[in-house]
Amino acid sequence: MQAATFSCLACSNFTTKLKISMSVQTKIALVTGGSRGLGKDMATSIAKKGIDVMLTYKTFEAEAQQTVKEIEAIGQKAVALKLDMSDFNSLDNFVTHVKEILHANWNTNNFDFLVNNAGMGATVPFEKVTEELFTDFLNVHFKGIFFLTQKFVPYLNSGGRIINISSGTTRFANPGYAVYASMKGAIETFTKYLAKELGTKGIGANVVAPGPIETDFNNAAIRSNPQMKGILSSLSPLGRVGAADDIGSVVAFLCTDDAKWINGQRIEVSGGINV
Ligand SMILES: NC(=O)c1ccc[n+]([C@@H]2O[C@H](COP(=O)([O-])OP(=O)(O)OC[C@H]3O[C@@H](n4cnc5c(N)ncnc54)[C@H](OP(=O)(O)O)[C@@H]3O)[C@@H](O)[C@H]2O)c1
Numbered sequence: 001m002q003a004a005t006f007s008c009l010a011c012s013n014f015t016t017k018l019k020i021s022m023s024v025q026t027k028i029a030l031v032t033g034g035s036r037g038l039g040k041d042m043a044t045s046i047a048k049k050g051i052d053v054m055l056t057y058k059t060f061e062a063e064a065q066q067t068v069k070e071i072e073a074i075g076q077k078a079v080a081l082k083l084d085m086s087d088f089n090s091l092d093n094f095v096t097h098v099k100e101i102l103h104a105n106w107n108t109n110n111f112d113f114l115v116n117n118a119g120m121g122a123t124v125p126f127e128k129v130t131e132e133l134f135t136d137f138l139n140v141h142f143k144g145i146f147f148l149t150q151k152f153v154p155y156l157n158s159g160g161r162i163i164n165i166s167s168g169t170t171r172f173a174n175p176g177y178a179v180y181a182s183m184k185g186a187i188e189t190f191t192k193y194l195a196k197e198l199g200t201k202g203i204g205a206n207v208v209a210p211g212p213i214e215t216d217f218n219n220a221a222i223r224s225n226p227q228m229k230g231i232l233s234s235l236s237p238l239g240r241v242g243a244a245d246d247i248g249s250v251v252a253f254l255c256t257d258d259a260k261w262i263n264g265q266r267i268e269v270s271g272g273i274n275v
Contacts, residue, residue, distance in 0.1 A: 026106075027113070027157075027255070028106060028108075028111040029054070029111065030056075030098065030152075031046065032085070033056060034055025034064065034117070035056075037215035038165070039117040040063075040244065041245050041249075042247070043055045044070050045245070047074045047075075049252050051113070052078065053071055053076060053077075053078045054078070054079050054101060055067055055068070055079075056081050056083035056118060057080060057082060058084050061082070065080055067080065068080050081094070085118055085145070085148075086140050091144065091147060092151070094148075095151045098152075098155075099155070102155075110156065110157045111155060111157065112156065112161070112255075113163065114163070116148070116162070116163070120140060120218070123221065124178075126178040129179050134179055141180065145187060146190060158201060159202050159203075161204050162205040163206055163207075164208075165187075166187050166188050166208070167210060168209055168210065168270040168274070170185045171209070184209075192205075196264070204262070204263040206263065206266075207265070207266040208250055208254070209266055211236070211269070213242035213246065222241055235274055236272060246269060246271070250269050
């Protein structure tokens with residue numbers, strides 16, 4: 001809760017101030033995959049907008065707790081929760097846990113922003129894709145997001161936003177990304193339907209589609225391969241690959257009132273790669 005202070009302009013003496021304390025519920029975001037990479041920067045950038053954050057990790061709890069500390073240093077409340085999107089049957093328990101955390105930390109059942117960011121990468125040529133790999137990508141990058149979002153809709157405040165993280169690879173084809181990019185394409189279509197069907201509840205939905213960013217993603221494919229990094233940099237008019245803070249600031253902007261009329265959009269944040 002935050003205290004709001006108002007000046008009484010009707011008073012004859014302007015030094016007289018009427019201070020009215022009232023409760024204003026701080027907005028709350030849930031960022032999946034907030035322990036590292038893009039999600040970490042999204043979580044801290046959102047906190048810089050005065051929003052509290054619940055963030056998730058799958059394995060790297062210490063990194064998630066470090067993000068929590070950085071958000072607390074900014075002056076916002078944060079908690080780290082374990083989530084494994086590949087374990088579809090665990091999603092109901094996760095939703096229950098989020099409800100408990102909301103109640104214990106914010107005395108509310110609701111939150112405002114759902115950022116579906118968590119995910120993994122793999123470079124596998126189409127002809128070598130197994131059903132097992134397909135199912136793993138389906139669960140993490142599409143089915144899990146579809147149903148997690150459905151389960152959270154009753155707890156999203158009116159005025160809330162869903163932000164789904166896609167990829168530049170839905171616009172341009174990158175060999176070895178057939179499964180990954182297909183799931184991201186599904187998320188983009190899904191987002192349009194979210195915007196259409198949740199508008200009556202005052203909830204908007206957008207896609208942010210990053211280009212290649214130097215993170216741990218896909219076994220740090222960009223960072224650990226200078227040749228690939230050079231090629232990707234040369235495809236960008238700005239002559240470099242992206243950094244996490246190229247993306248987090250855009251996601252944070254979408255959580256502000258300034259972005260309230262952006263809805264149902266795919267916003268590519270790729271430095272103009274392959275234009
Ligand atoms: N980096 C890029 O070039 C790029 C480009 C376009 C789109 N994207 C998208 O951006 C998102 C974040 O990527 P990133 O670059 O930040 O990757 P990253 O640095 O590898 O971080 C991945 C994050 O997702 C979590 N995670 C991984 N698998 C998970 C699972 N099965 N269930 C729940 N959480 C899981 C990780 O948790 P732990 O830390 O506990 O492992 C971590 O927080 C992904 O959706 C990715 O597809 C990335």
